[in-house]
Amino acid sequence: MRVLKYAILGLLYRQEYSGYDITSQFKQEIGQFWSAKHSQIYPELRKLVDEGLIEFRTQIQGEKLEKKMYTITDSGRQQLLTWAAQPESLPETEKDEFMLKMYFIHTLSLLEARTLFEDQLRQRRAKLADLQRRYEQLMPVFVSEENKATPSDRAHEHKNGDRLPLQFNNPHLGHYLVLSKALAREQSYVDWLERHVKLFS
Amino acid sequence: MRVLKYAILGLLYRQEYSGYDITSQFKQEIGQFWSAKHSQIYPELRKLVDEGLIEFRTQIQGEKLEKKMYTITDSGRQQLLTWAAQPESLPETEKDEFMLKMYFIHTLSLLEARTLFEDQLRQRRAKLADLQRRYEQLMPVFVSEENKATPSDRAHEHKNGDRLPLQFNNPHLGHYLVLSKALAREQSYVDWLERHVKLFS
């Protein structure tokens, strides 16, 4: 159902991006939940322009490198909002090739199974650590719960910079949500692996 | 990388199945981690026959309904084992359209966001309950840890039926692993939703 279309519109809702920028965004946090290769992105941008949902202006980078900066149109904004507010039913399948292999565990020797399982645990722990690091980098953006009701005075405001409490209106809420969810997903994966690794020893 | 090929070979490793049976299997527990529609399965079965990885015999159901029962060949078994023992690197993206919408939360009103979030919580809780029910149905298949070291006597054996402890050699281990993992995944999802639902009230 053309999710990439809406992923691009959603990114352009806040600011203009080039195709390359969009590719880069998919390597950031949102890439945990949606992404596409540049070979899919460029044709999709073309299509969205044809449909009048986005527009671009060509900008010169350096001497002659042309880059196309895309912006969302009113029509694009409207279609984005319609999609975003629409509840979807859950996908029947959330694909995981490792778990498919686990279903076929009886095809493996104990040693092969242990090797596979321990490799997965190693990789998942590394990913978890990376997400934890990113989470700790993000959290200082938010004012802590205790401080949020404190009567504001100049000194306090200065100390907090532009930080806002973690509430609905916080412009970084989306970023926080995907990062905390990715972290929870990965923590759950590691926990499950740790609970079951003894089966192979 | 033709995962469906290996999913089918894996299913046929234990017993023969028709194309319809394979479709049905993907509606069972393994469907939480891999599945395909019948329109993808039938051409794949054809291809696997052409490659000599599976074979079939035609069986008559009732008066004239022909069904093709597929079995795995030695060559198929060999390719399955090669794939199954091979560690894979983690996917960069595990797609989740709902979380993509959450990243774009700022495009929604508080009411729209709450509606979307609460709908997701409702659906995830229902799925969790279903998985819990299935988990409780499966668990009696296993002998409890305390009983597994008990010296066996006729009465005891009869009481336990064919139940075996939850160990590497247990033929239901794969089934248990995918079900417990699906349960953990869903529990983690519900927990995360519950931790954050107050953002929208």
Add this chain to the structure above:
DNA sequence: ACCAAACATGTAAATATCAACATGTTTATT
């Protein structure tokens, strides 16, 4: 006897996704 649900197998067309091909510029480092 009728009917619905489940059983059973396929094909066609559209869409989505990825790997590889293809080309060139800019920036930072050595």
Add this chain to the structure above:
DNA sequence: AATAAACATGTTGATATTTACATGTTTGGT
């Protein structure tokens, strides 16, 4: 001055996946 990494945009071909089209049988319930 050379080079590597990052920036930047495309196309092509192969696969993977879904939706819709297409047809027919068997089983269980009323």
